[in-house]
Amino acid sequence: MSAGAIVAIVVGGCLLVFGGIAWMMVWLRRSYREGETAALGRLRTELANRGWTYAERDDSYVALYNGQNQYKRPNPVNPLIRNPQAHSARDVVVGTHRGRPFVAATYEVSYRGEQEPLRCIWVRTPAVRSALTVTKVLPGENVMNAAIGRASLALGNPEFDKRFRVSAEDDRFAAAVLNPRMIQQLLAAPGSFRGFWLLGDQIDMLDPVSDHRDPAELIPALDRRCDLLDLIPTTAWA
Secondary structure (H helix, E strand, O other): OOHHHHHHHHHHHHHHHHHHHHHHHHHHHHHHHHHHHHHHHHHHHHHHHHOOEEEEEOHHHHHHHHHHHHHOOOOOOOOOOOOOEEEEEEEEEEEEEOOEEEEEEEEEEEEOOEEEEEEEEEEEEEEEEEEEEEEEOOOOHHHHHHHOOOOOOOOOOHHHHHHEEEEEOOHHHHHHHOOHHHHHHHHOOOOOOOEEEEEEEEEEEEOOOOOOOOHHHHHHHHHHHHHHHHOOOHHHHO
């Protein structure tokens, strides 16, 4: 086979590959736009039915994000590191769900010199309390953390203490929140659930939400947060 034929085959193959990639990108963009249009259509329906509001951008909610920082404990390794700071709030959905006010938005956040978008779906809690974070961990992770002085708060349930890391500024509040009913709920949660945190007067979760503007995703996400709040006794907020 001549050198010219080899070159032609290689060039032709590259053109086919790049052409396929370009077609795939066009198809993905078109699919995304179609999905976005459908999601916003569903959102408009819910806005009318539920009295919610939506804004493509509303930076007045930046203060809500940054205001939660006052309830965070300073970085124990380097207290001079500033907490994340939001600069803008986009795709802001605000309303009430199951009697609880909520804010769902994508914040542009700066932290340690880097800037990235961060989705928050916050449901308001009955009162401001100290920070509490509960996250799933890998097998043996809590043991390793304890060995380096970063032990998780133990609640006395061996299975829960093995599978979850609890970081709390108030152990009594953590024990009230993580009562037996709550622990059973968390142990039975699906694999996609990664944890939750309470900060200030808001609750949020590590759960799979690709577009919080879509009621098909937003409403179940709000239900999950409300379900957890329903498991916390009123005495915990006193």
